[in-house]
Amino acid sequence: MRVRVAFDRDLLFRPFDVPPRGVRDRVTGLRVAGLGIFVRFDRVFEVDGLDREPPGATLLNVGLRVSFDQGHGLRFWPDEDLDCGWEVCDWLVYEPVAWPYTVAPRSVDRGVFEGLLDRYGDLLVEDEHLSTTSFRLEPVSSASPVVLAGGRSA
Numbered sequence: 001m002r003v004r005v006a007f008d009r010d011l012l013f014r015p016f017d018v019p020p021r022g023v024r025d026r027v028t029g030l031r032v033a034g035l036g037i038f039v040r041f042d043r044v045f046e047v048d049g050l051d052r053e054p055p056g057a058t059l060l061n062v063g064l065r066v067s068f069d070q071g072h073g074l075r076f077w078p079d080e081d082l083d084c085g086w087e088v089c090d091w092l093v094y095e096p097v098a099w100p101y102t103v104a105p106r107s108v109d110r111g112v113f114e115g116l117l118d119r120y121g122d123l124l125v126e127d128e129h130l131s132t133t134s135f136r137l138e139p140v141s142s143a144s145p146v147v148l149a150g151g152r153s154a
Helices: 057-062 110-123
Strands: 002-012 034-041 064-069 073-078 086-098 102-108 135-139 151-153
Touching (some): 002 086, 034 064, 057 064
Parallel strands (some): 086 151
Antiparallel strands (some): 002 135, 034 086, 086 102
């Protein structure tokens, strides 16, 4: 099976500034314990199943550093060696589902994500290298070729 790989990047609240059950957003009604994105790379891999990261995929992931700070928000830093395009393919809200500190990701529209980032960005941990905790594999259909010329934000 032909797939592309996407890795998440997590934006975490400062632990002493936000209760463990997150904050209730007045605009969306969502309870928010953190934010995240999935970054998809346009390299195609051949895999036997969807349960393991393809060999070489980690090299793509480490080739794109993502940072967050209060002054600039999210920023993307591709290495010179990164020889493929990438895009933000999913915007996430982490919702608390159990105590303590158990969260579940929910996909949201980019506008919802950006609104939450505007309202709660000052509570997020500034990080020069956002961590990755998961990946997902997305089947490539022959009818939809990958057309990414470089990094971009969806």
